[in-house]
Amino acid sequence: MENLLTQYARLVIEVQLKLREGDSLSINSEASTLTFARLLAQKAALATRQTVTIVHTNHGKVVDAIPIEPIEKEIFRPPVQGAVMCHIVDLDEHPYLTPTDLNTAAEEVTTLGKYGLLADPVFLDRRIAVPWANIPYPGPRWALQLLGTQASEEDMWRLFTTLYRIEDEHGFRFWEEQGNLLAYRKQKLNERGRCRIRLVGDLWEIGATMAKDTLWAGGRQTLPSQRSFFSSLPVQAIHAALDGKSAKGTFTSSRPFYVLGQVVKGARFTVEDGLVTEYAAQTGKEALTALFSVDENAKRVSEISLADHDTVESHYLEKSIHPHFAREMTSTIVLGGFSLDNLTTQQYEGDIEESALCSSLVRVAVPVGDSHLSVTLHSEDGSESSVMEEGIFTEEGLV
Known part of the structure; x- marks a missing residue:
């Protein structure tokens, strides 16, 4: 060891x-x-x-x-x-399946933080x-x-x-190559500008528009000094912030995820004008209800994260048990607060409202990636391209 x-x-x-x-x-x-x-x-x-x-x-x-x-x-x-x-x-x-009082959990920030459900604090002047x-x-x-x-x-x-990938020297090269791959994907997607994103799964479909003045993010990060680093490993996903009122359709969780110490399995959501209007689950619906009671935006679709379905992470992390791995495990749809790394020129609270970004105290990543997932981008110039089929990025769709 x-x-x-x-x-x-x-x-x-x-x-x-x-x-x-x-x-x-x-x-x-x-x-x-x-x-x-x-x-x-x-x-x-x-x-x-x-x-x-x-x-x-x-x-x-x-x-x-x-x-x-x-x-x-x-x-x-x-x-x-x-x-x-x-x-x-x-x-x-992490408390994992440690039970908590769902009636009071929504009122206790420490409890929400303990379960990894707090969104990033929006400090635009202190990045x-x-x-x-x-x-x-x-x-x-x-x-x-x-x-x-x-x-x-x-x-x-x-x-x-x-x-x-720490069993040999190849693992060190793998993450550098992975950083390059995700940088390429971000570059190609950002060249398309603001798009409407359509995700189609097994008997579900949802569409949403990227938030104004935001970029795809994820993978390696680069500072203004041009110094690069990985804020977390493993890295498999890139993600886009959404106009908080744009999502419409339905989606279903593809594998179990944890909310407030309960397993949520077989969750299905109906979304209108960016907000979840109906939801059900085979197990864990009460935990979702408690989370959604935190504030009015906890049920809003704020982000889409795309990761290949055939990765080591996807195969070995069969359920989303720890928030550190949630976004890198498979493609997800996020409810609640947005990620700050998608921002570009936003400096004030009014800029957040102008971009229609979702500000909520909490956020939860719902896994949706599997072999049925396809993703299509619709650009403002009317062009359309498929960037993911059967849960896998189509590199030709990025060209």
């Missing part, structure tokens, strides 16, 4: 954050992940030749700051070039301008949710190694 953790630390340093000499890295970690945080900090200090600071937290509150020094004496270190941040996410801290990343760390509770009660620690690490 020690070798796997060392490989994972290398992946974070060399591929995800792309650390270089002079970077000042800060690592946020709870007590449960401090051992890995120390390993990551030690390897990062060798790469940056600067002090790496571990910010030890307890339920988000700072407990201590632990400096990890590089080998060189301070006089021989390079000048500090800038800040880099990361947060180690303990996958076992992060430095490389940053969320670094998941696996545990037995996470593995048992996916692999069943007979799963061993060896099974857990085999799954995690597969997802992150």
Whole structure:
């Protein structure tokens, strides 16, 4: 296992954050992940030749700051070039199927946050301008949710190694190539400008228009300084923000997903003018009802995310149990708050309203990707192109 953790630390340093000499890295970690945080900090200090600071937290509150020094004496270190941040996410801290009082959940922000249902805070004047990343760390509770009660620690690490491609050097090249592929897809889709997107599944169909002055996002991120990084891994999806009043049709979940500690299975939604007007589910409808009661926009269709159906993530993550993986697992339709990385020129609250973006305290990604999914784009110039068939991107449709 020690070798796997060392490989994972290398992946974070060399591929995800792309650390270089002079970077000042800060690592946020709870007590449960401090051992890995120390390993990551030690390897990062060798790469940056600067002090790496571990910010030890307890339920988000700072407990201590632990400096990890590089080998060189301070006089021989390079000048500090800038800040880099990361947060180690303990996958076992997620409550999964822990029951909660659905009657009060909608009124408690801490409960919504605990289940990963809070939307991004809309701070348009405080967007992060430095490389940053969320670094998941696996545990037995996470593995048992996916692999069943007979799963061993060896099974857990085999799954995690597969997802992150850290078994050999090819995995490092894979994520760079994947970043290039998603960058190409974003470029081609953004060249089409604002489109109406039509998704057709097994006995359902829905259409929606991209929000004004937004772009497709996802995959590798690039700062104004042209420095690139991955804020999370794995990456498979690209996503578009929607005009919050434009969606119309029906859609059905293609695999189970979790809401407030309950499994939602076989969910079907009817949408008019961007808002869910009817919904049903084989299981978990009460949890959806509780989530939708948070505010008037919790039932609004805000985003479409597209990911190939034939990926490792799609095959191994058969149910959406942790929000970190929800968008990368398969194609999704998001209800609730929008993603800030789709924005372009928006600087004020009025700009958000002008683009008809959905502002809600909460958001939930509903998986819809499977071998029946097809996606068509209708451009403002009247042209039409198929970009996904049988759940797979059609690269010729992007040309």
